[in-house]
Amino acid sequence: MTTNTQAQHWDIFCAVVDNYGDIGVTWRLAKQLSAEYQLAIHLWVDDLASFSHILPALDPSLPQQMFNGVTIIKWDQPLSIGYTPGAVLIEAFACDLPQEVFDQIENCRQQDTFISPLWLNLEYLSAEPWVEGCHGLPSLQNSGLKKYFYFPGFTNKTGGLICEHALASERDQWQSDPQYRQQLFAQLGLEGISDADKVISVFSYETQALTSLCQQWSQSDLNIHALIPKGRSLNCLASIFGAELEAIQAGQAIQYGALTIHILPMTDQDGYDRLLWSCDFNIVRGEDSFLRAQWAAKPFIWHIYPQEEDYHLIKLDAFMQVYCNNLSPEIASTWQALNLAFNQGDTKRVITHWERLNLVDLPLQQHAKQWPIDALIDADLARRLVQFVKNR
Numbered sequence: 001m002t003t004n005t006q007a008q009h010w011d012i013f014c015a016v017v018d019n020y021g022d023i024g025v026t027w028r029l030a031k032q033l034s035a036e037y038q039l040a041i042h043l044w045v046d047d048l049a050s051f052s053h054i055l056p057a058l059d060p061s062l063p064q065q066m067f068n069g070v071t072i073i074k075w076d077q078p079l080s081i082g083y084t085p086g087a088v089l090i091e092a093f094a095c096d097l098p099q100e101v102f103d104q105i106e107n108c109r110q111q112d113t114f115i116s117p118l119w120l121n122l123e124y125l126s127a128e129p130w131v132e133g134c135h136g137l138p139s140l141q142n143s144g145l146k147k148y149f150y151f152p153g154f155t156n157k158t159g160g161l162i163c164e165h166a167l168a169s170e171r172d173q174w175q176s177d178p179q180y181r182q183q184l185f186a187q188l189g190l191e192g193i194s195d196a197d198k199v200i201s202v203f204s205y206e207t208q209a210l211t212s213l214c215q216q217w218s219q220s221d222l223n224i225h226a227l228i229p230k231g232r233s234l235n236c237l238a239s240i241f242g243a244e245l246e247a248i249q250a251g252q253a254i255q256y257g258a259l260t261i262h263i264l265p266m267t268d269q270d271g272y273d274r275l276l277w278s279c280d281f282n283i284v285r286g287e288d289s290f291l292r293a294q295w296a297a298k299p300f301i302w303h304i305y306p307q308e309e310d311y312h313l314i315k316l317d318a319f320m321q322v323y324c325n326n327l328s329p330e331i332a333s334t335w336q337a338l339n340l341a342f343n344q345g346d347t348k349r350v351i352t353h354w355e356r357l358n359l360v361d362l363p364l365q366q367h368a369k370q371w372p373i374d375a376l377i378d379a380d381l382a383r384r385l386v387q388f389v390k391n392r
């Protein structure tokens with residue numbers, strides 16, 4: 001009888017392109033696979049300095065360290081920590097895997113009992129209909145290995161959406177008692193926010209639509225607080241600050257009529273989630289914050305990552321169709337027009353639709369609460385992924 005001593009861990013390789021989305025998504029997935037499925041996860045990351053913005057406890061100088069049960073390994077060239085084939089090999093967002101990975105797999109294939117890791121490419125999230133047809137398709141590579149395309153998505157024929165098992169109950173508990181939000185605001189050093197004020201988090205790319213919204217908010221009858229983590233959103237607010245952007249520090253509050261802009265430090269992902277849960281409205285971007293805004297069960301604007309030839313507007317539209325499926329046409333058209341105006345940097349239309357949105361605030365809030373239940377359908381991404389691996 002032969003005993004299979006082959007390692008059973010999963011490797012996830014992530015190359016940080018720009019921003020925090022690639023590492024944000026893979027870090028969420030790695031944590032969940034470890035916590036909920038007790039899988040040994042090796043997360044290889046080529047830019048630990050970027051990673052440390054969303055995991056401040058990380059030490060970018062270390063080749064290997066462990067957080068939340070996940071082994072985080074520096075993906076350098078050549079690899080300073082050797083790769084050992086495990087049960088699953090995930091390349092995130094079509095990053096080019098290092099040659100050592102294929103060499104090692106090839107070496108091990110000389111042994112009769114060796115089973116090559118199941119190789120998956122984790123794709124970007126899209127609500128476009130074609131995703132269903134491509135999810136799970138294999139493709140034979142030059143190495144002789146099969147690579148499967150794993151597409152996250154919003155239907156039960158896709159790979160699903162990343163969402164931790166306990167998230168809804170933790171969020172509901174948080175939102176049921178205003179003292180949690182007050183405690184969070186106090187920890188962040190935010191002052192002067194009363195229960196009647198409107199609180200909006202802003203994590204976007206640069207757009208004049210945001211400048212325009214801030215001008216509008218400054219003239220509001222209500223006090224508005226914009227909570228803005230230090231980063232790209234601030235680049236289009238220089239005219240409001242009247243100071244060099246470099247001089248703007250986390251912890252500062254800038255008064256602009258009825259609007260107070262609070263500059264926040266970046267926190268870890270759990271902290272960011274709690275911020276989204278605590279605001280009345282969130283402006284988010286990219287892929288991961290976009291999904292977390294949905295799980296926050298609050299209305300939001302999605303500033304989608306810009307792509308060539310405005311392809312991102314097709315992706316935006318596909319998502320908006322899905323999100324608005326059972327919303328009344330009046331609310332749906334206002335919310336869609338607001339998102340489009342924000343993404344197109346349309347300074348006039350963004351204000352018109354923001355003002356209209358106020359009129360449909362309550363039904364939109366109710367929709368935002370129901371949406372996470374509808375969107376998950378039967379299973380989240382990690383559960384579907386574990387099943388996908390078992391079925392191969």
Ligand SMILES: Cc1cn([C@H]2C[C@H](O)[C@@H](COP(=O)(O)OP(=O)(O)O[C@H]3O[C@@H](C)[C@H](O)[C@@H](O)[C@H]3O)O2)c(=O)[nH]c1=O
Nearest residue numbers: 019020021024054266267268269272286287288289305
């Ligand atoms: C503001 C903030 C964010 N975050 C996290 C949440 C997310 O995991 C991450 C931000 O990622 P995203 O929202 O996806 O936005 P992003 O713009 O940073 O990432 C983008 O990167 C491009 C390369 C990809 O092609 C895009 O699809 C997108 O993922 O930062 C924190 O952990 N703490 C914070 O304080």
